[in-house]
Amino acid sequence: MQHPIYVERQLFKFLWIFMPLMGLFNIGIHMVAGAPRAAWAPFIVLLVNLLVLLILGNLTIRVDATHLSWRFGWLGWPVWTVALADIRLAEPASTSFLDGWGIRRTRQGMLYNAHGKQAIRLSMRNGKSIRLGTQDPQRLLSYLTPRLNVS
Incomplete structure (x- = not known):
């Protein structure tokens, strides 16, 4: 691809708001429930959220x-x-x-x-x-x- 003459980047704002809130909600649920066997589950959710934001977090034209x-x-x-x-x-x-x-x-x-x-x-x-x-x-x-x- 040649040198661009136009570049526009826009954040996928819905994901940037929704994904961290769902991660925090998940951590809160696990803290309230006190489930020691599934203590790793919130970290898996946070990792998936990070991956989704890396793959879909913005649109570049x-x-x-x-x-x-x-x-x-x-x-x-x-x-x-x-x-x-x-x-x-x-x-x-x-x-x-x-x-x-x-x-x-x-x-x-x-x-x-x-x-x-x-x-x-x-x-x-x-x-x-x-x-x-x-x-x-x-x-x-x-x-x-x-x-x-x-x-």
């Missing part, structure tokens, strides 16, 4: 001269890449509460979203549709649109 890519988390996996030549149209879009966050298959195609309701819709040359959540769709489109091969 990158645009370079030839590709658009996006990934969740800090581990660099999973990552999705689309050649700009394969994108027919990019336009502002939105998501609803029912669409949710994360990686979702919706009636309008795949959705990759970490926070908020704003997104861009990519109409691919193969007929598929992808929505990418972004905090500033107009800025992302200003970098993306001039690089699309409109034909």
